[in-house]
């Protein structure tokens with residue numbers, strides 16, 4: 107199971123998630139789908155689908171004869187996805203923990219900016235690999251080391267200023283050991299993928315005040331605001347924008363690593 111805090115955070119973020127999407131989620135989702143390459147009539151599992159940044163382009167590619175199972179734990183995200191994908195009956199949106207998703211035999215499994223939320227990132231990713239048909243393609247997208255971190259640092263400092271507490275530490279996890287291209291390629295091979303290629307998708311966001319604040323309210327960073335009343339959130343916004351401005355940060359690195367491989371035919375055969 108994923109941590110409930112993240113599910114609540116993504117429920118809260120779901121409407122601003124769409125507004126941030128044009129700058130961030132959609133270009134990354136599109137780039138991932140171009141590399142996983144679902145073809146007409148194929149079956150796709152889109153894990154941690156959010157509001158569909160990669161599931162919707164995948165559904166367009168597979169067409170009416172294909173199928174996309176788009177799975178997210180956040181009911182808010184799935185609600186947004188269902189309205190955005192109203193004209194794509196081949197896209198089936200599900201509220202579920204994809205780390206125990208039972209469907210299998212997919213031609214393509216893709217997970218964009220989600221696996222690092224799994225409580226056990228390696229086991230969760232192995233489960234996703236096992237959902238692909240032997241020889242099926244699996245794509246996993248993560249932030250490259252250092253990407254989007256500046257937003258988190260300035261946000262934690264702003265929350266600390268407003269609440270009079272010490273700044274929270276940046277959360278660390280197993281992702282920190284694999285978020286460079288070579289390490290990520292080896293890690294995916296250890297999860298049961300053959301012929302892994304990692305593509306670096308460079309992206310830099312120009313931080314207008316609107317985009318800078320959407321990075322908070324339209325992403326998992328919104329969790330840092332939980333428990334604050336609207337007036338305090340307004341003060342955090344001011345302190346955060348001021349902190350970014352004073353440090354001269356007008357651009358944010360949002361580069362991702364997109365790892366794609368094929369499910370090894372004879373290893374890790376936990377698939378149904």
Ligand SMILES: C[S@@+](CC[C@H](N)C(=O)[O-])C[C@H]1O[C@@H](n2cnc3c(N)ncnc32)[C@H](O)[C@@H]1O
Pocket residue numbers: 107108112113116131132134135153154155156157158159160177178179180183202203204205217218219220223224326
């Ligand atoms: C940063 S968002 C990315 C969403 C989407 N893939 C995109 O790129 O726009 C991460 C998503 O992963 C979802 N998530 C995290 N853990 C999950 C799990 N165990 N099962 C399903 N969804 C999960 C969250 O609810 C959130 O919507």
